[in-house]
Amino acid sequence: MYAPQNAGELKLESPEIDEFEQLVFDWEDGQLDDVGINRLRQLLRQSSDLRQRYVQRQVFAALVQMDRDAGLTTSSDEKVGCDSVLPVALANDSILEQEKPDLRPGKSPTLVRQDSRGLGQRLKRHQGILLVAAASIMLCFVLGRWLVVESRLKQAGSNQSAEANERSGKQEATSAGVALVTRLVDVTWHESAKNFMVGDAVPAGMVSLDSGVAQIEFFCGATVILEGPAQLWLESSSMARLQSGRLRAQVPPAARGFQIQVDELKVVDLGTEFGIAVNQGQAEVHVFDGEVELHQTNGEQRSLMAGTAVKRAEDGALKVADLNSNDFLGLERLNERVRSQKQSRYESWLAHSGELRKDPRVIVYYSMESDRAWTRKLTSSAVPVNRDLDAAVVGAKRVVGRWPQKSAIEFKRPGDRVRLDIPGQYGSLTFACWVKIDSLDRWYNSLFLTDSYQRGEPHWQILDTGQLFFSVRQGLERGKAHHKVLSPQFWNPSMSGRWLHIATTYDVEAKTTTHFLNGEALCEERIPDDLLVKQTRFGKATIGNWSSPTRPEADFAIRNLNGSMDEFVLFHGALTHREVKELYEQGRP
Amino acid sequence: MAGMSDQEQTEVFVQLLAESQGRLFGYVYSMLGDHARAMDVVQETNLVLWRKKAEFRAGAAFMPWAVAIARFQVLAHVRDQSRERCLLDSELVAALSEETEKQVDKLDSMRVALRQCLDNLPTEKLEMIQLRYYRSMSIAEIAQVVGSQSTAVKVALLRLRRSLAECMHHRMLES
Incomplete structure (x- = not known):
């Protein structure tokens, strides 16, 4: 029987299996000599059980390494927030410090080594390189173009979301509310009242406007246009109490029975x-169309037909009044106001964008403004013009952006992406983009990822937990690979479909990374000295995705964003809080 | 791939090739047991597949064809006298190939299952996996880190592998 390097029986099912496992361990550690190799071969030839055992063992090792290479290593240190301290290093890190990975190119790996770190060194050589990605990217160059097979991907799309749900066993997402805010024009919210954005669900409670107009759609189907100053107390999805101000309600047949109470x-x-x-x-109650019932406290009921109006005096008496439709802003006039507001916002953004493209700190800027719907190119907006910085749109579609006049890029299918190539070396960086997230289906949802992940290369993405994630590769050692900065959760499914401004600054002077949402800092974290990389670079990179699309089951290899992007800018230098705020203010839809 | 334009054929081919990368790596790695060599052989296999893409016909299963070519590449690698000795010789490659192909066929769903199982692993067990497979530490090194005997480390790794295999099996049955 084989005498292992570190004697001691494993007490397995049989002496044969015991010997076999000992041999394989030594072989993996590069400690098996020719005698040992011959013995192991002999065992494999003799026993089909051992052959099966061997295959299972090897496939398992391959799987774990693929998992590592995919960069998806969840560990206790992985899902921490911005405020947390550095990942807790594994015990006794100093042992590992002595190992220097052998990176000499062309050096043939040796299998039998006296050196106990044989396997380690051989494996380390390829750390940080994504094997699956590497091969496909090579093919991508061969073809110059990456196209995907629609049917497969449709299938992939449906399978993945089902899997994502199954995987996490998360509770079903809920969103509290009785109505939605669908349009806002020049709104100032009352000081102490809750602020809402277009798309927000409104919970039961007070909506209080000092000025402007809000369109609120109740879940029962009724639409209310509320003109400030006004205070509307939302009771339920089919009832509200108007305390002051003016509203116009449109109630389709499906929402019959919708009630507004006034005292x-x-x-x-x-x-x-x-x-x-x-x-x-x-x-005053004015009926423009159809019929309403007035219920009074004394039990009296009264019907009001289209074209009539009543006024209730302070003493409670009801008197007929003159109908005046123009006093109540209708959907049609609201539309015009919305349109003119959008036009003016768009124009203000356009002017700001014109300034932005001249900013000498811009590395790449895609305003996504001037491109034609059919072009598969994303024109670099920075001046002076450098056509080499134009990006290639692969798969992704052109859709309407923040304003009807403007386009955006939609990432939907696992193959959708924007490819770019950024030469040069930089220091501090700022990433900023407008993004509309439909859902976070992947563990990692890409915003901007360099193809490889070598020293100085940044990765900017969103975790399925709704946290922004930024890192710059530092070294090869696992514990020292990078400093990950995770924001607190900023996104949840109730924000689906809303345009958000996301930015991250990486400041090598101040040694900080800061995440921003809609112009406000989400969190700031100090980068420890040993993980700070002063020189950053990109090379070939992808917006909205990462490696290749793979089979439906392999959802971790896919990092496509499910959503749209409208404007992407990358600066060298860290923008100040004020500058990030300005980007948001000038670009807000 | 009749009825398709050259470009469409190429696109389908690239798609299939990209999708097969994980399984090809799994197959080749299982045969060679060495990450760097496996990478090399997968790349060689990709090149051969690319050159032979005209031989691939529509309707034919891509994976068996690709694995057959990968097997030739592994054999060529193993036979090459100028290289250092591999654990498996050509006879064993032939003997193990069928079982490996069967396992590798399920590789993509195994990866998903493994990820789920790793997510649920207690920290100290996950650390063990990390030390061995992510940091590629030898048994002796791990023993030193966790302050235990080499034998105990081996036993722990074997148990861990078995329980993960059971977990993966269970997960795969579920889905």
């Missing part, structure tokens, strides 16, 4: 359009 007066809609104004104890 003790209940206005029950029977499928129609009406307006209510409340001012200093006086209330």
Whole structure:
């Protein structure tokens, strides 16, 4: 029987298996001599059970290494927030410090070594290189173009989301609310009241405007246009209480029974359009279309038909009033106001974008403004013009951006991506983009990733937990590979479909990384000296994705963003908080 | 790939090739047990597949064809006298190939399952996997790090591998 390097029986099922495992361990550690190799071969020839055992062992080792190479190593240190300290190093790190990976090119690996670190050195040579990615990227160059097979990918798309749900065993996402804010024009929210953005779900409670107009769609189907100053208390998805101000409600048949209360007066809609104004104890109800019922506290009910209006005096008496439709802003006029607001926002962004492209700190800038719908190129917007910085759109579609006048790029299928090549070396960096996230389906959802992940190369992505994730590769050692900076959770499914401004600064002078959302810092973290990389670089890189699309099951190899991007800019130098805020303010839809 | 333009054929081919990379690596690695060599052989295999792409016909299964070529590349690698000795000789490569192909066929779903199983592993067990497979430490080094005997490390690794294999099996049955 074979005498292993470190004697001691493993007490396995049989002496034969024991010997076999001992041999394989020594072989893996590069400690098996010719005698040992011959013995191991002999065992494999003799026993089909051992052959099977060997294959399972090897396939397992291959799997774990592929997992490592895919960079998906969840460990206790992985999912921490921005404020947390550095990952807890594994015990006794100093042992590993003595090992220097052998990176000499062309040096043939040796299998039998006296050196106990044989396997280690051979493996380290390829750390940081993504084997699956590497091969496909090579092919990508061969073809110059990456196209995907639609049917496979459709299939992939559906399988992955199902898997993602199954994997995490997370609770079903919920979103509290009785209505949605669908449009806002020149709104100033009341000081102490809650602020809402377009797309926000409104929970039961007070909506209070000092000025401007808000369009609120109740989940029952009724649409309310509220003109400030106004205070509307949302009771449920089919009932609200107007305390002051003016509103116009449109109630399609499906939402019949929608109620607005004014003090003790209940206005029950029977499928129609009406307006209510409340001012200093006086209330007016105007019916533009259909019919409403007025319920009074004394039990009296009264029907109001289209074209009629009533006024309720402070004493509660109801009197007929003159109908005045123009006093209540309707959907049509609101539309015009929205359109003109969008036009002016768009124009203001356009002017700002014109300045931005001249900023000498810009490395690449894609305004996604001037491109034609059919071009598969993303024109670099920076001046002086450098056509080498134009990016290639692969798979991804052109869609409407923040404004109807402007386009964006939509990443949907696992192959969708934008390819670019950025030469040169830099120091501090700032990434910023406008992004609309439909969902976070992948463990890693790419914003910007360099093809490889070598020293000085940054990776910018979003985790499925809704956290922004930024790192710059430092070294090869696992514990010292990079300093990961994770923001607190900034995204959840209720924000799906909303345009967000995301930025991250990497400041090598201040030694900090800062994440921003909509112009506000999410978190700032200091980079420890030993993980700070002063020289950054990119080379070939991808926006919205990473390595190649693979089979449906292999969802970790896919990092495509599920959403759209409208404007991407990369600066050398760290922008100040104020400058990031400015980017947001000037680009907000 | 009849009925398709040259460009479409190429696209389909590249797609298939890209999708096969994980399984090819799994196969070649299982045969050679060495990351760097396996990388080299997979790249050689890719080149051969690319050169022979005209031989690949629509409707034919891509994977068996690709694995057959990978097997030739492994054999060539093993036979090459100028190289240092591999554990498996050509006879053993032939003897193990079928079983390996069977295993590798499930590789993509195994990867998903493994990820799930690793996610649920207690920290100290995950560290063991990391030391061995991510940091590529030898048994003696791991023993030193965790302050234990080499034999205990081996036993722990074997148990861990078995429980992960069971977990993966279970996961794969579920899905």
